[in-house]
Amino acid sequence: MAKTIYLLEKNPRLQFFLEERLVMQGGIAVVAFKGVANLSAYLRQPPDLLVLSLNEEKKAIDDLLSKQGLQLASRGVTIFLLGEKFTSDEIEAYQSYGVKRIFDRPLKIDEFLLAVGSALNIKLEIDDTPCVVDAHINDDVLYVEVGLGFNLEKFGLLKYRIKELLELYKIKTPKVIVMLNDYSPGKSAFSNKKLFGLMDYLLDLLGGRAGWIKVISRNPAVKEVLSEQVRLAEIGVVSSLEEALDGLMVSTDKDLFNENLLRALSQEGSDLSLRLLQDSHDGKILNIAVVDDDFVVQEILKNTLEGLPVQVRCYDDGKSFLADLSADTQLIFLDLMMPGLTGFDVLARLRESRVATPVIIMSALGRRETVLRAMGFGVKSYLIKPLKPADILRKVKEVLELPL
Numbered sequence: 001m002a003k004t005i006y007l008l009e010k011n012p013r014l015q016f017f018l019e020e021r022l023v024m025q026g027g028i029a030v031v032a033f034k035g036v037a038n039l040s041a042y043l044r045q046p047p048d049l050l051v052l053s054l055n056e057e058k059k060a061i062d063d064l065l066s067k068q069g070l071q072l073a074s075r076g077v078t079i080f081l082l083g084e085k086f087t088s089d090e091i092e093a094y095q096s097y098g099v100k101r102i103f104d105r106p107l108k109i110d111e112f113l114l115a116v117g118s119a120l121n122i123k124l125e126i127d128d129t130p131c132v133v134d135a136h137i138n139d140d141v142l143y144v145e146v147g148l149g150f151n152l153e154k155f156g157l158l159k160y161r162i163k164e165l166l167e168l169y170k171i172k173t174p175k176v177i178v179m180l181n182d183y184s185p186g187k188s189a190f191s192n193k194k195l196f197g198l199m200d201y202l203l204d205l206l207g208g209r210a211g212w213i214k215v216i217s218r219n220p221a222v223k224e225v226l227s228e229q230v231r232l233a234e235i236g237v238v239s240s241l242e243e244a245l246d247g248l249m250v251s252t253d254k255d256l257f258n259e260n261l262l263r264a265l266s267q268e269g270s271d272l273s274l275r276l277l278q279d280s281h282d283g284k285i286l287n288i289a290v291v292d293d294d295f296v297v298q299e300i301l302k303n304t305l306e307g308l309p310v311q312v313r314c315y316d317d318g319k320s321f322l323a324d325l326s327a328d329t330q331l332i333f334l335d336l337m338m339p340g341l342t343g344f345d346v347l348a349r350l351r352e353s354r355v356a357t358p359v360i361i362m363s364a365l366g367r368r369e370t371v372l373r374a375m376g377f378g379v380k381s382y383l384i385k386p387l388k389p390a391d392i393l394r395k396v397k398e399v400l401e402l403p404l
Helices: 013-022 036-042 058-074 088-096 109-120 152-169 192-205 221-227 241-247 267-279 295-305 318-324 343-352 368-375 389-400
Strands: 003-008 028-033 049-053 078-083 101-104 132-138 141-147 175-180 213-216 236-238 286-291 310-315 331-335 359-363 381-384
Touching (some): 003 013, 003 036, 003 109, 013 028, 013 152, 028 036, 049 109, 058 078, 078 109, 132 152, 132 381, 132 389, 152 389, 175 192, 192 213, 192 221, 213 241, 236 241, 286 295, 286 318, 295 310, 318 343, 331 389, 343 359, 359 368, 381 389
Parallel strands (some): 003 028, 049 078, 141 175, 213 236
Antiparallel strands (some): 132 141
Protein backbone atom coordinates (compact mmCIF):
# COMPACT_ATOMS: atom_id res chain seq x y z
CA MET A 1 0.00 0.00 0.00
CA ALA A 2 1.25 3.51 -0.86
CA LYS A 3 2.75 5.56 1.96
CA THR A 4 1.61 9.16 2.38
CA ILE A 5 3.18 12.18 4.10
CA TYR A 6 1.14 15.30 4.87
CA LEU A 7 3.42 18.32 5.22
CA LEU A 8 2.33 21.69 6.62
CA GLU A 9 5.09 24.10 5.61
CA LYS A 10 4.88 27.38 3.68
CA ASN A 11 8.38 27.22 2.27
CA PRO A 12 8.36 24.57 -0.51
CA ARG A 13 12.04 23.69 -0.07
CA LEU A 14 11.43 20.79 2.31
CA GLN A 15 8.53 19.53 0.20
CA PHE A 16 10.57 19.44 -3.01
CA PHE A 17 13.51 17.82 -1.25
CA LEU A 18 11.36 15.08 0.29
CA GLU A 19 9.62 14.42 -3.03
CA GLU A 20 12.92 14.07 -4.85
CA ARG A 21 14.55 12.11 -2.04
CA LEU A 22 11.70 9.65 -1.51
CA VAL A 23 10.75 9.08 -5.13
CA MET A 24 13.67 6.61 -5.27
CA GLN A 25 11.82 4.48 -2.71
CA GLY A 26 8.66 4.35 -4.82
CA GLY A 27 5.07 4.51 -3.62
CA ILE A 28 5.59 7.47 -1.28
CA ALA A 29 3.52 10.61 -1.80
CA VAL A 30 4.23 14.00 -0.21
CA VAL A 31 1.14 16.22 0.02
CA ALA A 32 1.93 19.80 1.04
CA PHE A 33 -0.48 22.24 2.69
CA LYS A 34 -0.10 25.97 3.30
CA GLY A 35 -2.73 26.36 5.97
CA VAL A 36 -4.33 24.43 8.84
CA ALA A 37 -7.80 24.97 7.39
CA ASN A 38 -6.86 23.16 4.16
CA LEU A 39 -5.11 20.40 6.06
CA SER A 40 -8.03 19.72 8.41
CA ALA A 41 -10.34 18.73 5.58
CA TYR A 42 -7.89 16.07 4.41
CA LEU A 43 -7.36 14.52 7.84
CA ARG A 44 -10.57 12.53 7.39
CA GLN A 45 -8.30 10.30 5.30
CA PRO A 46 -5.23 10.34 7.54
CA PRO A 47 -1.65 9.97 6.25
CA ASP A 48 1.04 7.64 7.50
CA LEU A 49 3.14 10.62 8.62
CA LEU A 50 2.01 14.14 9.53
CA VAL A 51 4.75 16.81 9.61
CA LEU A 52 3.73 20.16 11.10
CA SER A 53 5.88 23.28 11.04
CA LEU A 54 5.22 25.62 13.96
CA ASN A 55 6.23 28.55 11.77
CA GLU A 56 2.76 28.17 10.36
CA GLU A 57 -0.22 29.32 12.43
CA LYS A 58 1.05 28.07 15.79
CA LYS A 59 -2.22 28.75 17.62
CA ALA A 60 -4.23 26.87 15.01
CA ILE A 61 -1.78 23.95 15.09
CA ASP A 62 -1.94 23.79 18.89
CA ASP A 63 -5.73 23.72 18.65
CA LEU A 64 -5.63 20.99 15.99
CA LEU A 65 -3.31 18.81 18.06
CA SER A 66 -5.23 19.28 21.30
CA LYS A 67 -8.46 18.17 19.59
CA GLN A 68 -7.27 15.55 17.11
CA GLY A 69 -3.68 14.59 17.97
CA LEU A 70 -4.41 11.57 20.16
CA GLN A 71 -7.18 10.42 17.83
CA LEU A 72 -4.81 10.54 14.84
CA ALA A 73 -2.09 8.73 16.77
CA SER A 74 -4.56 5.99 17.73
CA ARG A 75 -5.30 5.54 14.01
CA GLY A 76 -1.63 4.88 13.27
CA VAL A 77 -0.57 8.39 12.22
CA THR A 78 2.96 9.36 13.27
CA ILE A 79 3.16 13.09 14.07
CA PHE A 80 6.35 15.14 13.75
CA LEU A 81 6.69 18.76 14.87
CA LEU A 82 9.27 21.25 13.56
CA GLY A 83 10.00 24.47 15.43
CA GLU A 84 12.47 26.58 17.37
CA LYS A 85 13.65 26.40 20.96
CA PHE A 86 11.04 24.18 22.60
CA THR A 87 10.81 24.42 26.37
CA SER A 88 10.49 21.27 28.46
CA ASP A 89 6.87 22.19 29.26
CA GLU A 90 6.08 22.59 25.54
CA ILE A 91 7.67 19.23 24.73
CA GLU A 92 5.63 17.54 27.45
CA ALA A 93 2.41 19.18 26.24
CA TYR A 94 2.95 18.22 22.61
CA GLN A 95 3.80 14.64 23.56
CA SER A 96 0.53 14.46 25.49
CA TYR A 97 -1.20 15.42 22.21
CA GLY A 98 0.29 12.38 20.45
CA VAL A 99 3.33 14.04 18.87
CA LYS A 100 5.98 11.35 18.32
CA ARG A 101 9.07 13.43 17.48
CA ILE A 102 9.99 17.10 17.91
CA PHE A 103 12.77 18.65 15.78
CA ASP A 104 14.49 21.96 16.43
CA ARG A 105 15.49 24.26 13.60
CA PRO A 106 17.89 24.45 11.90
CA LEU A 107 16.85 20.94 10.99
CA LYS A 108 19.44 18.14 11.09
CA ILE A 109 18.38 16.63 7.83
CA ASP A 110 20.08 13.24 8.29
CA GLU A 111 18.40 12.76 11.68
CA PHE A 112 15.06 13.85 10.20
CA LEU A 113 15.31 11.46 7.25
CA LEU A 114 16.14 8.54 9.54
CA ALA A 115 13.02 9.34 11.58
CA VAL A 116 10.94 9.56 8.38
CA GLY A 117 12.22 6.15 7.28
CA SER A 118 11.41 4.65 10.67
CA ALA A 119 7.90 6.17 10.67
CA LEU A 120 7.17 4.81 7.19
CA ASN A 121 8.89 1.48 7.91
CA ILE A 122 11.26 1.88 4.97
CA LYS A 123 15.07 1.74 4.87
CA LEU A 124 16.69 4.96 3.68
CA GLU A 125 20.38 5.19 2.88
CA ILE A 126 21.35 8.41 4.66
CA ASP A 127 24.50 10.45 4.08
CA ASP A 128 25.54 11.49 7.59
CA THR A 129 28.82 13.19 6.63
CA PRO A 130 29.33 16.32 8.78
CA CYS A 131 28.69 19.31 6.55
CA VAL A 132 27.77 22.98 6.75
CA VAL A 133 26.36 24.68 3.65
CA ASP A 134 25.05 28.15 2.94
CA ALA A 135 24.15 30.26 -0.07
CA HIS A 136 23.61 33.99 -0.50
CA ILE A 137 23.71 36.64 -3.21
CA ASN A 138 25.59 39.93 -3.48
CA ASP A 139 25.98 42.05 -6.64
CA ASP A 140 24.33 39.32 -8.74
CA VAL A 141 27.00 36.85 -7.60
CA LEU A 142 25.87 33.59 -6.00
CA TYR A 143 28.10 32.65 -3.06
CA VAL A 144 28.07 28.99 -2.03
CA GLU A 145 29.88 28.04 1.19
CA VAL A 146 30.72 24.45 2.05
CA GLY A 147 32.54 23.37 5.20
CA LEU A 148 33.53 20.27 7.19
CA GLY A 149 32.69 17.83 4.38
CA PHE A 150 30.38 17.01 1.48
CA ASN A 151 26.88 15.72 2.27
CA LEU A 152 24.42 14.64 -0.42
CA GLU A 153 21.38 15.46 1.73
CA LYS A 154 22.64 19.00 2.36
CA PHE A 155 23.51 19.42 -1.33
CA GLY A 156 19.98 18.33 -2.21
CA LEU A 157 18.53 21.08 -0.02
CA LEU A 158 21.08 23.56 -1.37
CA LYS A 159 19.63 23.28 -4.88
CA TYR A 160 16.25 24.53 -3.68
CA ARG A 161 17.82 27.30 -1.62
CA ILE A 162 19.64 28.51 -4.73
CA LYS A 163 16.42 28.35 -6.76
CA GLU A 164 14.68 30.54 -4.16
CA LEU A 165 17.50 33.10 -4.18
CA LEU A 166 17.59 33.39 -7.97
CA GLU A 167 13.83 33.90 -8.05
CA LEU A 168 14.00 36.46 -5.24
CA TYR A 169 16.70 38.51 -6.99
CA LYS A 170 15.31 37.85 -10.49
CA ILE A 171 18.63 36.48 -11.73
CA LYS A 172 18.58 33.92 -14.53
CA THR A 173 22.29 33.16 -14.85
CA PRO A 174 24.49 34.27 -11.96
CA LYS A 175 28.23 34.19 -11.62
CA VAL A 176 29.21 31.76 -8.86
CA ILE A 177 31.84 31.76 -6.13
CA VAL A 178 32.22 28.48 -4.22
CA MET A 179 34.07 28.71 -0.91
CA LEU A 180 35.46 25.32 0.09
CA ASN A 181 36.43 25.54 3.74
CA ASP A 182 38.55 22.78 5.34
CA TYR A 183 38.82 20.95 2.00
CA SER A 184 41.11 17.94 2.30
CA PRO A 185 41.12 15.59 -0.72
CA GLY A 186 41.58 11.95 0.06
CA LYS A 187 39.55 12.08 3.26
CA SER A 188 36.21 10.29 3.14
CA ALA A 189 34.34 13.45 4.16
CA PHE A 190 35.49 15.10 0.92
CA SER A 191 34.45 12.58 -1.72
CA ASN A 192 35.50 13.60 -5.24
CA LYS A 193 32.29 12.09 -6.58
CA LYS A 194 30.18 14.42 -4.40
CA LEU A 195 32.31 17.41 -5.38
CA PHE A 196 31.85 16.60 -9.06
CA GLY A 197 28.09 16.29 -8.50
CA LEU A 198 27.93 19.77 -6.95
CA MET A 199 30.00 21.28 -9.75
CA ASP A 200 27.91 19.53 -12.42
CA TYR A 201 24.77 21.02 -10.88
CA LEU A 202 26.32 24.52 -10.96
CA LEU A 203 27.46 24.00 -14.56
CA ASP A 204 23.93 23.03 -15.58
CA LEU A 205 22.64 26.12 -13.77
CA LEU A 206 25.01 28.29 -15.83
CA GLY A 207 24.37 26.58 -19.13
CA GLY A 208 27.83 25.02 -19.17
CA ARG A 209 29.73 28.29 -18.57
CA ALA A 210 32.59 26.87 -16.50
CA GLY A 211 34.42 30.21 -16.63
CA TRP A 212 31.62 31.77 -14.56
CA ILE A 213 32.52 29.59 -11.56
CA LYS A 214 35.39 30.39 -9.21
CA VAL A 215 36.35 28.08 -6.35
CA ILE A 216 38.13 29.56 -3.33
CA SER A 217 40.40 27.09 -1.57
CA ARG A 218 43.87 27.29 -0.08
CA ASN A 219 44.48 23.67 -0.94
CA PRO A 220 46.20 23.40 -4.37
CA ALA A 221 44.87 19.85 -4.74
CA VAL A 222 41.42 21.25 -5.60
CA LYS A 223 42.67 22.45 -8.99
CA GLU A 224 44.26 19.08 -9.68
CA VAL A 225 41.07 17.20 -8.78
CA LEU A 226 38.86 19.41 -10.97
CA SER A 227 41.26 19.39 -13.91
CA GLU A 228 40.97 15.59 -14.07
CA GLN A 229 37.42 16.09 -15.38
CA VAL A 230 37.32 17.69 -18.84
CA ARG A 231 33.98 19.37 -18.20
CA LEU A 232 35.31 20.96 -14.99
CA ALA A 233 38.81 21.89 -16.12
CA GLU A 234 37.91 25.51 -16.93
CA ILE A 235 36.58 26.23 -13.44
CA GLY A 236 39.00 28.67 -11.86
CA VAL A 237 40.53 27.83 -8.48
CA VAL A 238 41.86 30.78 -6.47
CA SER A 239 43.04 31.36 -2.92
CA SER A 240 41.16 34.56 -2.00
CA LEU A 241 37.83 36.30 -2.47
CA GLU A 242 39.60 39.21 -4.16
CA GLU A 243 41.05 36.90 -6.81
CA ALA A 244 37.62 35.34 -7.36
CA LEU A 245 35.98 38.73 -7.90
CA ASP A 246 38.76 39.80 -10.24
CA GLY A 247 38.43 36.56 -12.19
CA LEU A 248 34.71 37.09 -12.64
CA MET A 249 35.23 40.80 -13.38
CA VAL A 250 32.80 41.76 -10.60
CA SER A 251 32.91 45.37 -9.48
CA THR A 252 31.59 46.59 -6.15
CA ASP A 253 31.99 50.24 -7.08
CA LYS A 254 28.67 52.11 -7.25
CA ASP A 255 27.57 55.73 -7.29
CA LEU A 256 27.99 57.65 -4.05
CA PHE A 257 25.06 58.17 -1.72
CA ASN A 258 22.49 60.75 -2.77
CA GLU A 259 21.01 62.38 0.33
CA ASN A 260 17.86 63.28 -1.62
CA LEU A 261 17.06 59.60 -2.10
CA LEU A 262 14.23 59.47 0.47
CA ARG A 263 11.19 58.62 -1.65
CA ALA A 264 8.12 56.42 -1.78
CA LEU A 265 8.47 52.70 -2.32
CA SER A 266 8.62 51.53 -5.91
CA GLN A 267 5.95 49.08 -7.12
CA GLU A 268 8.53 46.30 -6.94
CA GLY A 269 9.29 47.27 -3.36
CA SER A 270 5.58 47.25 -2.52
CA ASP A 271 5.24 43.74 -3.94
CA LEU A 272 8.16 42.55 -1.85
CA SER A 273 6.67 44.18 1.25
CA LEU A 274 3.49 42.22 0.70
CA ARG A 275 5.42 38.97 0.29
CA LEU A 276 7.40 39.63 3.46
CA LEU A 277 4.19 40.35 5.33
CA GLN A 278 2.65 37.13 4.04
CA ASP A 279 5.76 35.16 5.00
CA SER A 280 6.01 36.58 8.51
CA HIS A 281 6.05 33.83 11.11
CA ASP A 282 3.03 33.54 13.38
CA GLY A 283 2.71 37.30 13.80
CA LYS A 284 6.00 37.54 15.69
CA ILE A 285 7.65 40.95 15.77
CA LEU A 286 11.14 40.99 14.29
CA ASN A 287 13.61 43.28 16.06
CA ILE A 288 15.95 45.08 13.66
CA ALA A 289 18.74 47.49 14.62
CA VAL A 290 19.89 50.26 12.28
CA VAL A 291 23.31 51.70 13.14
CA ASP A 292 24.07 54.76 10.98
CA ASP A 293 24.92 58.36 11.81
CA ASP A 294 22.88 59.56 8.81
CA PHE A 295 19.27 60.40 9.70
CA VAL A 296 18.16 60.02 6.07
CA VAL A 297 19.39 56.42 5.93
CA GLN A 298 17.53 55.65 9.14
CA GLU A 299 14.34 57.10 7.64
CA ILE A 300 14.73 55.12 4.41
CA LEU A 301 15.00 51.87 6.34
CA LYS A 302 12.12 52.72 8.69
CA ASN A 303 9.85 53.78 5.81
CA THR A 304 10.76 50.71 3.75
CA LEU A 305 9.94 48.34 6.60
CA GLU A 306 6.83 50.22 7.71
CA GLY A 307 3.74 48.02 7.75
CA LEU A 308 5.72 44.82 8.34
CA PRO A 309 5.80 42.99 11.69
CA VAL A 310 9.11 44.70 12.47
CA GLN A 311 10.38 46.90 15.27
CA VAL A 312 13.21 49.15 14.08
CA ARG A 313 15.61 50.62 16.63
CA CYS A 314 17.95 53.31 15.29
CA TYR A 315 21.35 54.29 16.66
CA ASP A 316 23.50 57.24 15.62
CA ASP A 317 26.78 55.59 16.58
CA GLY A 318 28.35 52.24 17.34
CA LYS A 319 28.90 52.93 21.04
CA SER A 320 25.20 53.48 21.83
CA PHE A 321 24.25 50.43 19.77
CA LEU A 322 26.66 48.10 21.58
CA ALA A 323 25.50 49.42 24.96
CA ASP A 324 21.87 48.59 24.05
CA LEU A 325 22.41 45.34 22.13
CA SER A 326 20.11 42.58 23.37
CA ALA A 327 19.61 38.92 22.57
CA ASP A 328 16.26 39.59 20.87
CA THR A 329 17.90 41.56 18.03
CA GLN A 330 17.46 39.42 14.92
CA LEU A 331 19.12 41.58 12.26
CA ILE A 332 21.60 44.47 12.21
CA PHE A 333 21.99 47.09 9.45
CA LEU A 334 25.45 48.55 10.02
CA ASP A 335 27.11 51.57 8.39
CA LEU A 336 30.85 51.12 8.03
CA MET A 337 32.00 54.74 8.07
CA MET A 338 30.88 56.44 11.30
CA PRO A 339 32.63 58.85 13.69
CA GLY A 340 33.91 57.32 16.91
CA LEU A 341 33.50 53.57 16.66
CA THR A 342 33.45 52.64 12.97
CA GLY A 343 31.42 49.78 11.57
CA PHE A 344 34.61 47.71 11.53
CA ASP A 345 35.09 48.41 15.23
CA VAL A 346 31.53 47.26 15.88
CA LEU A 347 32.10 44.07 13.86
CA ALA A 348 35.24 43.36 15.88
CA ARG A 349 33.35 43.83 19.18
CA LEU A 350 30.53 41.56 17.97
CA ARG A 351 33.04 38.87 17.04
CA GLU A 352 34.84 39.16 20.37
CA SER A 353 31.50 38.74 22.17
CA ARG A 354 30.53 35.80 19.93
CA VAL A 355 27.35 37.55 18.79
CA ALA A 356 25.90 35.50 15.91
CA THR A 357 23.18 37.98 14.87
CA PRO A 358 23.25 38.41 11.07
CA VAL A 359 24.65 41.74 9.86
CA ILE A 360 23.94 43.61 6.62
CA ILE A 361 26.64 46.21 6.11
CA MET A 362 25.97 49.49 4.32
CA SER A 363 28.62 51.58 2.64
CA ALA A 364 28.64 54.68 0.46
CA LEU A 365 32.19 53.87 -0.56
CA GLY A 366 31.50 50.72 -2.49
CA ARG A 367 35.21 50.00 -2.69
CA ARG A 368 36.16 46.40 -3.12
CA GLU A 369 38.69 46.42 -0.31
CA THR A 370 35.99 47.73 2.06
CA VAL A 371 33.64 44.89 1.20
CA LEU A 372 36.43 42.32 1.38
CA ARG A 373 37.49 43.56 4.81
CA ALA A 374 33.93 43.36 6.12
CA MET A 375 33.51 39.84 4.75
CA GLY A 376 36.64 38.92 6.66
CA PHE A 377 34.55 39.46 9.82
CA GLY A 378 32.07 36.85 8.61
CA VAL A 379 29.59 39.32 7.08
CA LYS A 380 27.72 37.68 4.20
CA SER A 381 25.44 40.45 2.98
CA TYR A 382 25.99 44.07 2.07
CA LEU A 383 24.16 46.99 0.46
CA ILE A 384 25.86 49.78 -1.45
CA LYS A 385 24.39 53.24 -0.98
CA PRO A 386 22.25 54.78 -2.37
CA LEU A 387 19.83 52.34 -0.77
CA LYS A 388 16.87 51.14 -2.81
CA PRO A 389 13.74 49.89 -1.04
CA ALA A 390 13.45 46.77 -3.20
CA ASP A 391 17.08 45.84 -2.47
CA ILE A 392 16.53 46.35 1.28
CA LEU A 393 13.48 44.08 1.27
CA ARG A 394 15.24 41.37 -0.72
CA LYS A 395 18.08 41.34 1.78
CA VAL A 396 15.72 41.16 4.76
CA LYS A 397 13.83 38.26 3.17
CA GLU A 398 17.05 36.43 2.28
CA VAL A 399 18.79 36.87 5.62
CA LEU A 400 15.82 36.36 7.95
CA GLU A 401 14.33 33.37 6.17
CA LEU A 402 14.41 30.53 8.65
CA PRO A 403 16.94 27.82 7.72
CA LEU A 404 15.94 24.18 7.55
